[in-house]
Every structure is written in C-alpha cells, then in structure tokens.
Amino acid sequence: MNALILAGGRSTRMGTDKSLLTYHHQPQWRYLYELLTPYCSTVFISCRADQKDNFDSFPCLIDTREIGPLGGILSAFEHSPNEAWLVMACDMPLVAPETIAFLVNHRQSNQIATAFQHPETLFPEPLLTIWEPQSYQSIQAQFQQNRFSPLQILKKANVHLIPCPTPRWLQNINTPEDFKNTTGQ
Known part of the structure; x- marks a missing residue:
C-alpha cells in the first residue's frame, strides 16, 4: 500500500x-x-507543479487536472494502478498515529475502500480513506462523466465503513x- x-488545493479560504x-512543530x-x-x-505528495519545490526532494505526484481531490487520487492510480492508496488530506491536523493504525487495522481489501464514517454526516470520509485497486475503474468512470466527487464514488460503492472513535x-x-482555534496562534 502507498x-x-x-x-494540491488552492487554499483560497485559508489564504495560504x-x-x-505548522502543526506538531513542523x-x-x-x-x-x-x-x-x-x-x-x-x-x-499530490501537488501542483508550482508547489513541488515546497516539498524538498520528497516524492511528488503532480496533479495537472486541478479538479480537486479526485484528480490527485486519479493521478495516484495512474502511477500505480495495482496498489492500494491510503489517501490523506493535508488539512486534517488532528490525525494521530492511532488514527492511521485504526484505519489500517480495520482495512477490508475485498471492498473498494475502507473509510471512516463521518460522525456528523454519517457519510464516508473520502479524504482519509484506503482506496483499493478495484476502485480505479469507478474513479476513471466518474472522471470521464465530469463528476469530480470522491464522496459520490464511496456513497455508491461497496465500502467498508468504520465508526470514528475520535x-x-x-x-x-x-x-x-x-487554524487559530486549533492551535491557539
């Protein structure tokens, strides 16, 4: 699993x-x-070409589509279509080691994805999910139909939903x- x-988002609401x-001193x-x-x-790291220098020499996958998270996920499967992908949004700073361990330990590779069930919406959380190789076909189909929502793929698919304990x-x-409310800065 990768x-x-x-x-790669534009962070327009954040302004940066x-x-x-900086969270966790980095x-x-x-x-x-x-x-x-x-x-x-x-x-x-899924990013735009103009961001690549921000990530030193770490491995990047350039998303040229700029259609949101689905573009990054699609680029990942184009890079390695036979691998599962643990996808994580960069704007979830309260994720901890136990979060990832919980997700990985509850993985069901026979389904297209393993996702946390969001406690407020009760929908799958698409941006902290393990996407299995068999999801690639659904992602491609969604993209070809000009539909760019990873959530919509998960809502229609055989997904292993796990309650989020935290x-x-x-x-x-x-x-x-x-940011201020989270960090006190």
Whole structure:
C-alpha cells in the first residue's frame, strides 16, 4: 500500500498553502509524511507543479487536472494502478498515529475502500480513506462523466465503513479562524 497526501488545493479560504501550516512543530505535509511512512511502501505528495519545490526532494505526484481531490487520487492510480492508496488530506491536523493504525487495522481489501464514517454526516470520509485497486475503474468512470466527487464514488460503492472513535480526527481546518482555534496562534 502507498500513501498519498493531498496538498494540491488552492487554499483560497485559508489564504495560504494549508500543507505548509505548522502543526506538531513542523509543516503539516512533513508531519503527515512521517505519520504515514510506517504503514506504507511509499508516501507521495499530490501537488501542483508550482508547489513541488515546497516539498524538498520528497516524492511528488503532480496533479495537472486541478479538479480537486479526485484528480490527485486519479493521478495516484495512474502511477500505480495495482496498489492500494491510503489517501490523506493535508488539512486534517488532528490525525494521530492511532488514527492511521485504526484505519489500517480495520482495512477490508475485498471492498473498494475502507473509510471512516463521518460522525456528523454519517457519510464516508473520502479524504482519509484506503482506496483499493478495484476502485480505479469507478474513479476513471466518474472522471470521464465530469463528476469530480470522491464522496459520490464511496456513497455508491461497496465500502467498508468504520465508526470514528475520535471525531476530532476528521476535523478539517480551512480558514484562519479554524487554524487559530486549533492551535491557539
């Protein structure tokens, strides 16, 4: 299994690149890289071409489509179609080592994905999910139909949903106010 850190967004609501924000005494992308490394063969950062220099010499997959998270996930499967991908959004700083361990330990590789069930919406959380190789066909079909929502794929598919024991793990930080409330900065 490989990992993909989704860092290619424009961060318009935040006003600055969310992957570079400091949590855990380091940029968020580096924290996630170190967090995912024990569980995955290779950890890649999904980014735009103009962001690549932000990630030193770490392995990047350039997303040229810029259609949101689905573009990054599609690029990952184009790179390694026979591998599972643990996909992680860069704007979830409350993810901890036990989050990843819980997800990996509950993985059901016979389904297209293993995802946390979001405690508020009760939908799968597509941006902290293990996407299995058999999901690639659904991702391609969605893209060809100009539908770019990973959530819609998961809502229609055979997904192993796991209750999230700590809802804070799934908290997205999207605005300067969210950042301030999370870090106290």
